[in-house]
Amino acid sequence: MTRETQPKQLLHLVFGGELEDLDGITFRDLQKLDIIGIYPNYAEAHKAWKAAAQRTVDNAHMRYFIVHMHRLLDPEATD
16 A cells, blocks of 8 residues: 555544543543543544443543544644
8 A cells, every 4th residue: 555545644542531520621630541542543533432431431520532633733634
């Protein structure tokens, strides 16, 4: 596969942690953030996010997020 035929990397970061309260996005302890990983596309990131969220379903304060890293790296690009 040549560079021209490879799909564009649309990197996504999946991470989570315990929130201080259910209405915000402030984490209780930044040292305890759960970094799941970086994925090459949204579909793979979503699978990882869903698995992590299901593992912690009993803790209402635990939240996982998907960050569209490719938008941060190249904010002018359209994906």
